[in-house]
Amino acid sequence: MAAMEPAFTFAIGDIHGCHRALLQSLKQCRDYANGQSHRLVFIGDYIDRGPDSRSVIEAIRSLEHHDPDFVICLMGNHEEMLLDAIDTGDPSHWLSNGGAATLASYGVRDPQELPAGDVAWMRSLRLSYDDGKRFFAHAGVDPDLPLDRQPKEALLWIRDRFHRSQADYGRLIMHGHTPLDHARPEIRPNRVNIDTACVYGGVLTAAVFADEAVAPVAFLSSREW
Numbered sequence: 001m002a003a004m005e006p007a008f009t010f011a012i013g014d015i016h017g018c019h020r021a022l023l024q025s026l027k028q029c030r031d032y033a034n035g036q037s038h039r040l041v042f043i044g045d046y047i048d049r050g051p052d053s054r055s056v057i058e059a060i061r062s063l064e065h066h067d068p069d070f071v072i073c074l075m076g077n078h079e080e081m082l083l084d085a086i087d088t089g090d091p092s093h094w095l096s097n098g099g100a101a102t103l104a105s106y107g108v109r110d111p112q113e114l115p116a117g118d119v120a121w122m123r124s125l126r127l128s129y130d131d132g133k134r135f136f137a138h139a140g141v142d143p144d145l146p147l148d149r150q151p152k153e154a155l156l157w158i159r160d161r162f163h164r165s166q167a168d169y170g171r172l173i174m175h176g177h178t179p180l181d182h183a184r185p186e187i188r189p190n191r192v193n194i195d196t197a198c199v200y201g202g203v204l205t206a207a208v209f210a211d212e213a214v215a216p217v218a219f220l221s222s223r224e225w
């Protein structure tokens, strides 16, 4: 039997090792839900650049472990870069995109030394999530393809062609991946970008969904420092 629809869904943007902002954001979500059922959808990019990727992974895995039906964890392109570093033996691309901060948070010098459990968890992450009203993916979607035939490359990496598109997908696309300047999410008729650049001095955003409305009914934001 499918799990009952929760009263609220919270979609949380790119975290990038900002553990303190994540804890604040989770508290804001709990306070907003005020004891009512809620689902958490993490948009990916848990690691890299910020101060404590290891604790971010630990916190999110713990949430998922305790409530697997109501915690949805998407893969980001940074998780893919880490996995590629391990699989190819060449970490240069990952390291040039903030991977060193992740290694430091684990106290290791080589991606091969990362804990097997955390690496397996990253491999297990889903690429998208469709709740019937919204389609969640880290970077967005290829506007020329149906939602059920999206390539991994688009879901994890796409930018301009998706950002420019005014296509009606039949779902509101919820995404991150491209950091925004003004610490405010970008709201368009067909998509909402919630990467408010936490790790660059912005905020971590949680979009709130409730009732029958397709669009977010609120945004909660928290800062790292």
Ligand SMILES: [Mn+2]
Residues within 6 Å of the ligand: 014, 016, 045, 076, 176, 177, 178, 195
């Ligand atoms: Mn990102």
